[in-house]
Amino acid sequence: MLSQKTIDIVKSTAPVLEVKGTEITSVFYKNMFASHPELLDIFNHANQKKGRQQTALANTVYAAAKHIDQLEALLPAVKQIAHKHRSLGIKPEHYPIVGEHLLGAIKEVLGDAATDEIIGAWADAYGVIAGVFIDVEEQMYVEAESKEAGFRDFKPFVVAKKVKESDVITSFYLKPQDGEKVPAFNPGQYISVRVTIPGQKNTHIRQYSLSGAYKEEYFRISVKKEEEVDPNGIVSVFLHEKVQEGSVVEVSAPAGDFFLNQENKEGKVALISGGVGITPMMSMLETIAEETPQRPAAFIHASKNEGVQAFRKDIDGLMDKLENGEACYILENPSNVSLCHFSGYVNKEILSTYVDSETECYVCGPAPFMKAVIMTLKEIGLPEDKINFEFFGPAMDLSTVDEKEKVKAQ
Known part of the structure; x- marks a missing residue:
């Protein structure tokens, strides 16, 4: 005291x-x-x-x-x-x-x-x-x-499958090396991946959202390949270029306080993402489709173009399982406007189409994108307790994000 x-x-x-x-x-x-x-x-x-x-x-x-x-x-x-x-x-x-x-x-x-x-x-x-x-x-x-199949610290996992999702995003299916199941998690949570990179003095840890609903056999993460000159690039480039099926990485148990509220089985939900912020939303959407398909759900995703947009077929397939589901694709620079619902940036008109004051919203993406979306949701009249968001990395004060960049999707 x-x-x-x-x-x-x-x-x-x-x-x-x-x-x-x-x-x-x-x-x-x-x-x-x-x-x-x-x-x-x-x-x-x-x-x-x-x-x-x-x-x-x-x-x-x-x-x-x-x-x-x-x-x-x-x-x-x-x-x-x-x-x-x-x-x-x-x-x-x-x-x-x-x-x-x-x-x-x-x-x-x-x-x-x-x-x-x-x-x-x-x-x-x-x-x-x-x-x-x-x-x-x-x-x-x-x-x-x-937890059942739980563990305290890092544990070795084998890359069982590696799938290219877009020009920049690749999924990694991770199975416990000891053959055990993986522990359950809340849709939206993340795991830490620890790797040893040749030529690097220290190990490197990155946290990646789980990008699918719970499956007892494996975790799935979907990693964007950053530029090598970007400090984040050292791990993502290593995963994309050097880690292959059969490689072993160390993984932590799932964590995080950003996840889908599964107690509300009837209220409308909107999953709003920009760029690689789509990853936790995929876990949420797949969970809704499998467990509460009657729940109204909107999936709103913004990308720069078709080449970097991931999971399009998966999202459309999950929408078919929902009783009242809507998908909205926004492309900043589409080569073919017929491949998206809107071109340009996320704005009030778009969000108002899918969101009302009772909608529970989940937002993830680059900080400028999140600032634009959260400000707009508040303008629409959404109360703060209906707006849930996740930062990739340390928390930031959104008020400090550059206003000139605020509408960019990624």
Whole structure:
């Protein structure tokens, strides 16, 4: 339990953390990786290079300072981060390392303004916050392990099948090497894939949405091949070009708090995606078709062109199984306009055709696409509790996304 004095001191640092947060977290990661290079086996190097991880942590630290007297307000964010941590293999022994270097970074950036009293208060606060994360994550580890066919950490899986879905997306069917079943998951969740790439000093972990309904024999992920110059490209290019049927990769148990609400079996749902954001939507759509085909469902997908659009035949086949299903394909630059319902970008006219104020919406895609869709859904009159969305990578503040890019589908 934190003393009132500690709470007051930590809250008093919120304004400076709002301004200096990203500078502090950038110093934090630099110093921590210099002292503990083994942690580079866990952290996503691409998010580090793009600055997304630093910004996400800065936002978390600022929120912790602002709400240190009401930590329950942070619980939704804690659970979302904890899902990521559990799927990456973050353990209790990592938290003291993080605490040491976070406090050191605060002192380094703020200098004399970070008095011993402030550092002491933050040390106490960090201990409480870390304890919350450790407890929540341990519950998640136990839950993952206790499921039928569940497991706690990474487990070797064999690539049983590799299927090209579009010019840029390939699906990988992953079966447990030990011949066991795979644990059940909620449609929309993801797994972590850990690979060792020749010539790379560290292992690399990426999180990929499960792109099909639950099948006890395998997981399916569908990976977009990024450009090699993109930091994310190192893993996706390796998977596309080097990982073949019969290859072995390490996989975590499914995780994530973005998934289809299956309790509502009658209310209309809209699955809205841009680019590779289609992957969790495929899991949701297939689940609806198999388990609640009476549920009204709209599947709205935006792509640059026909070549990069994945799963068209699969979606049309699933629509045939639904009693009241609608598919809408939007292509930014179609070579043949007859192959899409709309050309250009997602807009209010399109969304209003398929969504009303009672529709439960799920949104996934590039941040500019999500910002455009979420803003438009709110304009239509959809309440916030009807809008569910998923970031690929660390959470972002959508208000910071470039307005000039906001309508792009991918």
